[in-house]
Amino acid sequence: xxxxxxSVARVGEAELKRYCVDVLGHVxxxxxxxxxxxxxxxEADLRGVDSHGVVRFPIYVERLAAGGSxxxxxxxxxxxxxxxxxxxxxxxxxxxVGVRAMEAAIEKARDGDCAFVSVRNSNHYGAAAxxxxxxxxxxxxxLTFTIGGINHMTPWGGAEAMLGNNPFAVAFPTGGDFPVVxxxxxxxxxxxxxxxxxxxxxxxxxxxxxxxxxxxxTDPVEALKGFVLPVGGPKGxxxxxxxxxxxxxxxxxxxxxxxxxxxxxxxxxxxIGHLFGVLPIASFEDVGRYKERMAKAARDICGVKKAPGVxxxxxxxxxxxxxxxxxxxxxxxxxxxxxAELRELGQRYGVALAEA
Amino acid sequence: xxxxxxSVARVGEAELKRYCVDVLGHVxxxxxxxxxxxxxxxEADLRGVDSHGVVRFPIYVERLAAGGSxxxxxxxxxxxxxxxxxxxxxxxxxxxVGVRAMEAAIEKARDGDCAFVSVRNSNHYGAAAxxxxxxxxxxxxxLTFTIGGINHMTPWGGAEAMLGNNPFAVAFPTGGDFPVVxxxxxxxxxxxxxxxxxxxxxxxxxxxxxxxxxxxxTDPVEALKGFVLPVGGPKGxxxxxxxxxxxxxxxxxxxxxxxxxxxxxxxxxxxIGHLFGVLPIASFEDVGRYKERMAKAARDICGVKKAPGVxxxxxxxxxxxxxxxxxxxxxxxxxxxxxAELRELGQRYGVALAEA
Numbered sequence: 059x060x061x062x063x064x065s066v067a068r069v070g071e072a073e074l075k076r077y078c079v080d081v082l083g084h085v086x087x088x089x090x091x092x093x094x095x096x097x098x099x100x101e102a103d104l105r106g107v108d109s110h111g112v113v114r115f116p117i118y119v120e121r122l123a124a125g126g127s128x129x130x131x132x133x134x135x136x137x138x139x140x141x142x143x144x145x146x147x148x149x150x151x152x153x154x155v156g157v158r159a160m161e162a163a164i165e166k167a168r169d170g171d172c173a174f175v176s177v178r179n180s181n182h183y184g185a186a187a188x189x190x191x192x193x194x195x196x197x198x199x200x201l202t203f204t205i206g207g208i209n210h211m212t213p214w215g216g217a218e219a220m221l222g223n224n225p226f227a228v229a230f231p232t233g234g235d236f237p238v239v240x241x242x243x244x245x246x247x248x249x250x251x252x253x254x255x256x257x258x259x260x261x262x263x264x265x266x267x268x269x270x271x272x273x274x275x276t277d278p279v280e281a282l283k284g285f286v287l288p289v290g291g292p293k294g295x296x297x298x299x300x301x302x303x304x305x306x307x308x309x310x311x312x313x314x315x316x317x318x319x320x321x322x323x324x325x326x327x328x329x330i331g332h333l334f335g336v337l338p339i340a341s342f343e344d345v346g347r348y349k350e351r352m353a354k355a356a357r358d359i360c361g362v363k364k365a366p367g368v369x370x371x372x373x374x375x376x377x378x379x380x381x382x383x384x385x386x387x388x389x390x391x392x393x394x395x396x397x398a399e400l401r402e403l404g405q406r407y408g409v410a411l412a413e414a
Numbered sequence: 415x416x417x418x419x420x421s422v423a424r425v426g427e428a429e430l431k432r433y434c435v436d437v438l439g440h441v442x443x444x445x446x447x448x449x450x451x452x453x454x455x456x457e458a459d460l461r462g463v464d465s466h467g468v469v470r471f472p473i474y475v476e477r478l479a480a481g482g483s484x485x486x487x488x489x490x491x492x493x494x495x496x497x498x499x500x501x502x503x504x505x506x507x508x509x510x511v512g513v514r515a516m517e518a519a520i521e522k523a524r525d526g527d528c529a530f531v532s533v534r535n536s537n538h539y540g541a542a543a544x545x546x547x548x549x550x551x552x553x554x555x556x557l558t559f560t561i562g563g564i565n566h567m568t569p570w571g572g573a574e575a576m577l578g579n580n581p582f583a584v585a586f587p588t589g590g591d592f593p594v595v596x597x598x599x600x601x602x603x604x605x606x607x608x609x610x611x612x613x614x615x616x617x618x619x620x621x622x623x624x625x626x627x628x629x630x631x632t633d634p635v636e637a638l639k640g641f642v643l644p645v646g647g648p649k650g651x652x653x654x655x656x657x658x659x660x661x662x663x664x665x666x667x668x669x670x671x672x673x674x675x676x677x678x679x680x681x682x683x684x685x686i687g688h689l690f691g692v693l694p695i696a697s698f699e700d701v702g703r704y705k706e707r708m709a710k711a712a713r714d715i716c717g718v719k720k721a722p723g724v725x726x727x728x729x730x731x732x733x734x735x736x737x738x739x740x741x742x743x744x745x746x747x748x749x750x751x752x753x754a755e756l757r758e759l760g761q762r763y764g765v766a767l768a769e770a
Binding site: 139141144171172173174199214218220221230242246271272289295297299300304306337338339341342348351352355359360365370373 | 718
């Protein structure tokens with residue numbers, strides 16, 4: 059009996075990457091670009107952030123096939139100073155554009171400056187943590203902000219979607235095995251959890267969602283017709299708006315009523331915006347001392363007295379790191395539905411996908 | 415009958431500022447420095463952010479008098495590049511140190527660079543929005559992060575305070591009457607609201623606080639022995655840790671177990687850290703086009719369909735702006751308790767405070 063029997067299909071990292079790169083090749087993406095895109099996508103699966111992994115792959119391929127995204131983008135700076143830049147993604151996949159933008163920010167900061175690069179004409183860029191972590195490998199703090207690909211939130215008090223559940227990430231280098239990473243969207247709960255509750259017929263907590271009239275609801279079916287609610291009420295509204303403005307107003311990317319629906323309209327370029335920033339540690343603090351202090355901070359945090367039933371305190375990003383170690387060894391578990399969808403997509407292009 | 419009769423004392427802006435500057439003079443602060451400090455403090459009262467206004471004035475004076483803060487700091491850069499700097503606040507009041515740091519960041523960004531200045535050896539700096547807004551007057555986006563003056567939060571799953579309710583602010587210039595400003599701490603509710611509930615004997619929502627064992631509680635008395643809970647659970651934990659690390663690890667300011675209690679220990683310098691950043695609009699986008707787009711974004715947000723019972727949608731920072739217009743005219747309402755405390759403090763130094 060294979061490990062893959064049962065409710066999930068287990069797929070090896072290398073196999074999943076090969077499959078994705080092959081499929082992207084069939085919709086016009088070069089092998090080099092596809093490798094960049096897929097490293098990001100599969101890392102999300104490895105880290106257990108399944109919502110931003112290969113579950114998104116079919117929609118990326120659909121959009122490329124339908125002309126909504128550009129498989130061969132000419133990514134270029136349209137405005138630049140020594141420490142800032144505006145990158146036009148030429149409607150390329152967000153993962154490719156995002157990596158190029160963060161690489162450019164890191165390059166600009168090589169001599170000790172802080173640097174920020176904004177991006178327009180991009181697409182959904184997957185898990186934000188990936189870009190922030192890139193900076194940590196150069197002993198820099200990395201920051202990134204993005205417009206979400208769908209408006210799922212209302213302004214506080216509203217009953218009409220006008221804001222994305224805009225994610226952002228900040229990553230800190232450490233002297234340990236993994237960086238400390240915040241990666242969050244601004245809703246209390248992901249929409250996926252509401253979909254699960256609707257399927258199960260169980261009520262949802264009152265702070266997860268509002269119905270189509272904008273009033274909070276515990277009925278998941280009403281919630282799916284409505285909106286996700288932001289963390290901390292008006293705080294989360296202000297936060298998701300801030301992330302959205304940072305991601306769009308510095309580049310000319312779309313915001314608010316300009317944002318189209320990633321899944322419902324496959325043909326119109328989304329003009330998604332991002333912002334990437336880096337702060338090189340050495341310009342502020344001796345890197346060795348910084349790492350010692352980060353290690354002490356980690357001991358402080360993880361060493362606190364625990365609440366009843368809690369076995370261990372995790373640093374932000376630690377669970378994802380541990381999950382990645384596990385999945386690198388034992389493969390990536392995909393739901394049968396996702397696995398079937400990927401296989402079906404592959405068949406369209408003659409690309410197989412094998413279980414581990 | 416004066417407007418000040420009843421449950422609040424109403425004090426004019428100019429009178430309140432004069433009183434505060436005079437008192438600070440008696441504990442060694444120069445008139446010029448005091449004016450800077452008090453502009454920030456009283457602006458919080460004007461904006462309705464009473465928790466960061468003159469309610470904090472007595473503790474600032476106590477700490478100055480007890481030697482916990484330095485009335486005549488020698489604020490200076492200890493590390494600097496063209497776009498970054500580390501400012502040592504020499505244990506001056508946070509409002510003074512913060513303004514100097516943000517001024518320095520703005521100066522560094524004058525030729526179009528982004529710039530970040532970290533701070534160590536500072537103190538509680540009041541309302542974060544004030545510093546972020548400074549940048550908007552130069553057509554720059556302003557960002558600021560700070561360590562809170564007291565550890566009120568546990569790491570997620572913990573039962574021991576190891577994190578401040580660390581605030582941060584981001585402000586965007588607009589072409590309108592006021593900037594768009596996010597200014598938030600990371601808890602669901604301010605501790606002050608729990609104090610009020612305890613006085614009233616009313617239960618608190620389950621997501622506001624945990625008791626001393628780290629388990630969530632609706633009993634405000636238990637909550638006051640325990641900890642405030644972060645917005646979005648583990649998200650808010652990661653967020654407050656991120657704000658704390660940004661504020662301390664780039665400057666050598668205290669974090670975690672190093673943080674002393676602002677009110678319980680008046681004599682030990684707190685070594686509070688902050689971070690200030692600016693992004694000049696013109697380096698990314700034509701300023702006129704940016705302002706047009708911000709105006710369109712505001713129309714999008716404020717024009718959405720409203721939830722039942724909602725009369726108006728506000729932009730982040732708009733309520734505070736409106737409150738300021740009102741209080742500039744009609745005076746600042748102080749609770750009788752706060753007014754009495756200020757008068758008593760003034761009497762110690764022969765400084766009067768008059769009601770409007």
